[in-house]
Amino acid sequence: MCIIFFHFNPNSSSAYRLILAANRDEFYSRPSKPAEFWTNNCNILSGLDMEKGKEGGTWLGMSKKGKCAALTNYLQSSSNMEGLGRGFLVPNFLTQDIDGLSYLKKISLQGxxxxxxxLLTADFSTKGDMMCYYGNKSHEEPRVLDPGIYGLCNSLLETPWKKLxxxxxxxxxxxxxxxxxxPKNLTEELLNVMTNEEIQLPAADIEEQGQDFIRPILKEFSALFIRTPIYGTRTSTIILVDAEGHVTFTERCLLEPGTSQWxxxxxxxxLEM
Known part of the structure; x- marks a missing residue:
């Protein structure tokens, strides 16, 4: 599970074009690599899933060519074990020569x-910035997002869960x-936001959507920053894109579960535009 907040301010001449803050929540036992530029493609920066059979997937990444993508799972009471790997949706976009809306329309055919x-996609270029969204549980077509501030968790975009x-x-x-x-100071302020552990109960909407899967950790899951003995927030990421196309990508990774070592x-x- 993950949570993402972002301010999309396209083609700004004086302010940040993108301010994004995200938490990745996962089982502590699931192996992954922290964010770094890929060894086989030095233009792409992301963390990587190293779970057997899913190696190379990711939840959030950005390329020097101005492409960015982020993924959250939709909370379900049960999963289809034969489903395609969602973790490859982000790297496939980052490595393809295709704009975000076209990519999401292509994915929606197999949703x-x-x-x-x-899935969020963003394209930053001299021709115009564009950010798009698609949720395969929405029964709606992929869409281009208007400028503004958004929140996305484990339901559809802007679903008003109390924690969101x-x-x-x-x-x-x-x-x-x-x-x-x-960028350094703004990043510090945003990281403080993403470590907020205030419980946001009642959470009837989360419980209704997740049912038996979420009930054992409903209290902990209702906070922005999740901490349980076996599952929790492992990574916080801040991405800033300024008016000149300069990117600051900061990641904080948990080193040891149950500690405050990051x-x-x-x-x-x-950006190469």
Whole structure:
């Protein structure tokens, strides 16, 4: 499970074109690599899933060519074990010469072959910035997003779960107060938001959607930052794209479950437009 907040401000000449803050929630035992530029494609930056049979998938990534994508699972009470691997939806977009809307339309033709997911794509270029969304449980076509502030968790885009509304409020207040800060300082403020552990109960909507799967951890799952003995928030990522196409990509990874030991990595690069 994951949660993402983002401010899309396309073609801004003075402010950030994208401010994105995301948490990745996963079982601590699932192997993965922290974000780094790929060895076989030095233009793409992302963490990588290393689960056997799913190696190379990812939940969030960006390329120097101005493409960005992020994935969340749709909370379901049960999953189809024969479903296609959702983790490859992000890298497949980042490595293909195709715009986000066209890619999502292509994926939507096979949406029924996957377990539930939400997929965001972004294209930053001199021709115009574009951000798109598709959820295979929405029964709607992929769409281009208007400029604005959005929240996405494990239901459809902007579904008003209490935790999403709470987190979006914190995110919005933070960027409104601090949007003129340097990338380093704004990143620090956003990381503070993403570590918020305030329980957001009651959560009848989450329980209804997740049923038996989510009930054992409903209390913990209702917070932005999740912490349980075997499952929780393992990675927080902040992506900033400024008016000049300069990208700051910062990732904080949990080193040891049950501790507050984190590894912080930051990458900066200019988009090749």
């Amino acid at each position: 029924h072959l996957y377990n539930g997911f939400n 509304v709470h987190g979006k409020k914190l995110f919005t207040e933070t960027i409104q107060k601090n949007c003129s800060l340097s 590894k912080l990595s930051s990458y900066q690069f200019d």
